Amino acid sequence: MDVSLLLDGLNDKQREAVAAPLGNHLVLAGAGSGKTRVLVHRIAWLLRVEEASPFSLMSVTFTNKAAAEMRGRINALMQGNCAGMWNGTFHGLSHRMLRAHYLDAKLPEDFNIIDSDDQMRLLRRLIKAQNLDEKQWPARQAAWYINGKKDEGLRPAHVETFNDPVEQTWLRLYTAYQEACDRAGLVDFAELLLRAFELLKYNKHIREHYQARFKHILVDEFQDTNNIQFAWLRLMAGPECHVMIVGDDDQSIYGWRGAKVENIQRFLREFANTSSIFLEQNYRSTGNILQAANALIAHNNERMGKNLWTDGSEGEKISVYSAFNELDEARFVVGKIKSWQDSGGALNDTAMLYRSNAQSRVLEEALIQAGMPYRIYGGMRFFERQEIKDALSYLRLISNRNDDASFERVVNTPARGLGERTLDTIRMAARDRGITMWRASVELLDEKVLAGRAANSLRRFVELVNALEDDTRDLPLYQQTDEAIRASGLRAMYEQEKGEKAQARIENLEELVTATRQFEVPEEAQEMSPLAAFLSHAALEAGEGQADEYDDAVQLMTLHSAKGLEFPVVFMVGVEEGMFPSFRTSEEHGRLEEERRLCYVGMTRAMEKLFITHAEMRRLYGKDNFHKVSRFVREIPEEFIEEVRMKAQVSRPSTGGRFSQTQVNDNFNQTGFNLGQRVQHPKFGEGTIINFEGSGTQSRVQVAFNGEGIKWLVTQYAKLEAM
Numbered sequence: 064m065d066v067s068l069l070l071d072g073l074n075d076k077q078r079e080a081v082a083a084p085l086g087n088h089l090v091l092a093g094a095g096s097g098k099t100r101v102l103v104h105r106i107a108w109l110l111r112v113e114e115a116s117p118f119s120l121m122s123v124t125f126t127n128k129a130a131a132e133m134r135g136r137i138n139a140l141m142q143g144n145c146a147g148m149w150n151g152t153f154h155g156l157s158h159r160m161l162r163a164h165y166l167d168a169k170l171p172e173d174f175n176i177i178d179s180d181d182q183m184r185l186l187r188r189l190i191k192a193q194n195l196d197e198k199q200w201p202a203r204q205a206a207w208y209i210n211g212k213k214d215e216g217l218r219p220a221h222v223e224t225f226n227d228p229v230e231q232t233w234l235r236l237y238t239a240y241q242e243a244c245d246r247a248g249l250v251d252f253a254e255l256l257l258r259a260f261e262l263l264k265y266n267k268h269i270r271e272h273y274q275a276r277f278k279h280i281l282v283d284e285f286q287d288t289n290n291i292q293f294a295w296l297r298l299m300a301g302p303e304c305h306v307m308i309v310g311d312d313d314q315s316i317y318g319w320r321g322a323k324v325e326n327i328q329r330f331l332r333e334f335a336n337t338s339s340i341f342l343e344q345n346y347r348s349t350g351n352i353l354q355a356a357n358a359l360i361a362h363n364n365e366r367m368g369k370n371l372w373t374d375g376s377e378g379e380k381i382s383v384y385s386a387f388n389e390l391d392e393a394r395f396v397v398g399k400i401k402s403w404q405d406s407g408g409a410l411n412d413t414a415m416l417y418r419s420n421a422q423s424r425v426l427e428e429a430l431i432q433a434g435m436p437y438r439i440y441g442g443m444r445f446f447e448r449q450e451i452k453d454a455l456s457y458l459r460l461i462s463n464r465n466d467d468a469s470f471e472r473v474v475n476t477p478a479r480g481l482g483e484r485t486l487d488t489i490r491m492a493a494r495d496r497g498i499t500m501w502r503a504s505v506e507l508l509d510e511k512v513l514a515g516r517a518a519n520s521l522r523r524f525v526e527l528v529n530a531l532e533d534d535t536r537d538l539p540l541y542q543q544t545d546e547a548i549r550a551s552g553l554r555a556m557y558e559q560e561k562g563e564k565a566q567a568r569i570e571n572l573e574e575l576v577t578a579t580r581q582f583e584v585p586e587e588a589q590e591m592s593p594l595a596a597f598l599s600h601a602a603l604e605a606g607e608g609q610a611d612e613y614d615d616a617v618q619l620m621t622l623h624s625a626k627g628l629e630f631p632v633v634f635m636v637g638v639e640e641g642m643f644p645s646f647r648t649s650e651e652h653g654r655l656e657e658e659r660r661l662c663y664v665g666m667t668r669a670m671e672k673l674f675i676t677h678a679e680m681r682r683l684y685g686k687d688n689f690h691k692v693s694r695f696v697r698e699i700p701e702e703f704i705e706e707v708r709m710k711a712q713v714s715r716p717s718t719g720g721r722f723s724q725t726q727v728n729d730n731f732n733q734t735g736f737n738l739g740q741r742v743q744h745p746k747f748g749e750g751t752i753i754n755f756e757g758s759g760t761q762s763r764v765q766v767a768f769n770g771e772g773i774k775w776l777v778t779q780y781a782k783l784e785a786m
């Protein structure tokens with residue numbers, strides 16, 4: 064193979080990095096400047112030119128998706144000649160080591176990895192076993208404490224409590240938790256890293272084995288490494304190892320989870336003779352997108368400082384769409400994707416990025432309505448999320464007591480003291496008598512065969528579900544849902560827990576209430592109760608599974624999980640004050656800068672076209688919020704932005720680009736109404752137009768009436784009058 068091939072398609076700076084002499088190297092550069100590309104070519108260079116054995120190479124990336132992508136790229140460059148190389152995430156590689164050395168790691172051969180939900184369940188049990196009040200000592204906070212200590216490399220014996228009783232209690236929980244995990248052979252995510260670190264630290268022969276083996280270690284996205292990962296790397300890299308790290312301080316977005324951007328400086332101090340290479344040319348994005356992103360990030364003070372340029376075209380301006388509400392926003396985005404598709408674009412090339420997972424529901428529904436396949440990364444589809452499934456299970460039991468799956472799911476969620484033994488008794492009775500678990504419960508209660516405590520708990524559950532049905536029968540669906548979430552204790556359960564994830568769950572539950580409020584019984588389900596119709600709607604949506612069966616699908620993900628990726632067309636949605644930055648973060652200086660970096664990450668994912676949308680009114684987490692456009696949009700100089708007008712009456716001729724200003728609401732405007740317009744209906748009274756579909760005589764409008772709820776009306780017959 065001609066070596067020059069390895070340097071083809073690289074600029075001088077990139078070549079310098081790829082062909083650098085063996086040693087420690089830092090490549091510091093902004094988004095889209097080819098850092099990951101350099102890393103891949105460097106690996107090929109080491110294999111080809113330095114004749115390194117694949118066995119002596121390790122590359123570390125941040126997500127599994129990125130690792131898979133890197134493997135693919137190296138394979139392509141090397142035509143498959145790289146077997147034996149280690150490539151993965153810090154967690155994945157740690158796991159691999161622990162499997163290989165389980166004895167030295169003091170783990171059973173068949174140890175299991177637990178996710179954060181399992182961890183939480185275990186902690187809840189321990190908190191109870193220690194007779195601690197769950198309100199005062201929430202499992203969520205315990206997990207936060209324990210994971211934080213592990214990320215710092217601290218075992219219980221290392222923690223100094225300074226006789227602080229609060230700290231001592233957390234520490235006691237940490238100790239009990241670790242003992243329970245060790246007894247059961249369970250390893251949580253933070254434990255993977257810490258255990259692998261200790262394996263290297265306390266086992267000289269293993270450390271020497273790996274240090275002798277790995278002569279080249281390459282780490283992508285280094286700005287988001289935390290302390291234990293840094294320590295892990297220090298041990299893995301022996302005196303003869305060459306380490307190349309690449310990163311971008313402007314893209315450090317995991318500070319809230321313990322990542323330390325200072326690790327870049329620390330690397331310079333602690334790894335001998337590191338040479339630094341800076342890349343400044345961006346190959347990903349058009350001039351407009353890039354300059355806008357540069358201008359945005361310049362508002363941060365804590366920067367190592369660098370600027371990016373491109374010699375590519377200016378491209379189209381960034382389209383900023385100010386939507387009336389979140390439905391309008393979703394419809395706008397889907398409409399734009401449709402025009403992209405109609406002009407021959409692939410759905411795979413489009414991405415919707417949002418700040419928090421709860422925002423995906425409205426987008427998902429708009430996509431489903433438009434019949435567009437989509438795929439969600441790093442998150443579950445809305446109706447498949449744990450807390451949503453919990454809430455739906457209560458609703459399903461209200462609707463049908465014999466739903467055993469729902470019964471199993473919530474009979475002890477929130478915990479009401481029903482142990483496995485009691486559940487087994489119920490299961491057995493159900494099986495023996497050929498009846499459902501609900502029936503079996505009722506019969507067992509009648510027969511008084513259960514122990515007092517178990518019987519009481521079970522009776523409370525049965526009464527709860529019965530009462531839920533009785534009390535909510537005459538309420539509209541959304542109130543019924545709200546009441547189920549409240550009376551079941553689900554909301555209180557999540558409220559007791561602290562942390563980002565618990566907050567997200569509560570937000571999702573409230574989002575479920577919004578979903579039921581916006582839900583309309585479809586034609587074919589008019590015979591069903593609204594509840595039954597909604598439940599089948601939810602089941603069908605969830606049942607579609609991840610869209611892996613589609614080759615071509617719109618990509619949905621949070622801004623965090625978009626790191627390192629790129630797409631020709633990007634939609635950043637919900638870019639509003641209060642959403643992004645969120646209220647919580649806009650107060651604190653450090654967190655605001657991290658949010659701005661997240662915005663920078665989002666913008667720089669776009670190659671050809673970037674849309675930024677925000678909604679003036681957003682129904683989220685169960686209430687209407689009026690939001691101003693995000694300060695981040697205002698920080699982008701106007702020259703890079705084109706505002707998409709909502710209520711224009713005439714369409715201008717196309718200016719050439721695929722997304723030039725066609726008027727989104729042309730069809731709608733033929734009806735003579737606008738979104739947001741106040742109208743009067745002879746029967747329903749006053750309302751506001753919040754949505755529309757179809758055109759001409761086919762068109763329908765959705766109106767939020769002051770007293771009568773939200774209705775779809777056929778425009779032609781509705782006798783609506785503008786006010």
Ligand code: ATP
Pocket residue numbers: 072073074077092093094095096097098099100101311314345346347626627628629667
């Ligand atoms: P991020 O900070 O977002 O992770 P990055 O610095 O890792 O970005 P890459 O993903 O490696 O950037 O590269 C961005 C895009 O530019 C990719 O599509 C890559 O193939 C392309 N690219 C990089 N260098 C060159 C080059 N010299 N010539 C042409 N295209 C390039």
Ligand code: MG
Pocket residue numbers: 098099100283627
């Ligand atoms: Mg990259």
